[in-house]
Amino acid sequence: MIRVLIADDEAMIRAGVRAILASDDGIEVIGEAADGRAAVELVRAHRPDVVLLDIRMPGLDGLRAAEEIATVAPGTAVVILTTFGDDENIGRALAGGAAGFLLKASDPRELIGAVHAVAGGAAFLSPMIARRVIDGYSDAARAATARARRRVEGLTDREREVLALLGAGHSNGEIGKALHLVEGTVKAHVSSILIKLDARNRVQAAVVAHEAGLV
Known part of the structure; x- marks a missing residue:
């Protein structure tokens, strides 16, 4: 409930x-x-x-x-x-x-x-x-895209896969099913992603995923 x-x-x-x-x-x-x-x-x-x-x-x-x-x-x-x-x-x-x-x-x-x-x-x-x-991005969006792509360069291939699904709005359980991972492993990947992206939460990480073109 x-x-x-x-x-x-x-x-x-x-x-x-x-x-x-x-x-x-x-x-x-x-x-x-x-x-x-x-x-x-x-x-x-x-x-x-x-x-x-x-x-x-x-x-x-x-x-x-x-x-x-x-x-x-x-x-x-x-x-x-x-x-x-x-x-x-x-x-x-x-x-x-x-x-x-x-x-x-x-x-x-x-x-x-x-x-x-x-x-x-x-x-x-x-x-x-x-x-x-x-719609509000225009020139700022292109700059943000460049910054976001630089930020995700530090992620592993698996972390980028997790970030893409996170950015699409999927929960940890759904990400685990899509990538054949246990939920604990997904949580560990998400924690690592937040640290590497210097993101406070999943929403900020999702924004980076969109800006970087992963979604």
Whole structure:
């Protein structure tokens, strides 16, 4: 059972998200918060598998809450669920350790898919967000591609295979099945990849995979 915390300052939004998640028997909503500070404290107390954070909340906003959660409960995956999908918010969310970014206008099936993906150790970007990230590159993208390719040069062939599957959104278990590896070996490869790429988490490693053209 995937245990989820919902944080949004609008009660109607929280109710809607709860109703969507209730349609999946594998998901349990264990609590709600109306502001970022309360969300951090509930995560600290209950250690949910996933927390869904709005960006604009009173007191502590969702982006700063995500950064604190990454510190106090690194085992909890953060998904930003918001109306505001601008480049600055996307960049801050990913840099702050969020495992996913989803727009409230997304299909409800994307929300359920995002929860399962990040709970399984994968990263999840809404297709609309992924398209925005890709479209925003231009000249900066070419420079980023060159940097990313230099970064992956230090990986072994097997690590590049793992990184490519990680970048495509696969969990450790799925990567293991695809490459005929036990999950413990996949975890070891992922840890080595993060160290070699100087990446804080799987999302940042996935970005490098995309920039380097491995995905």
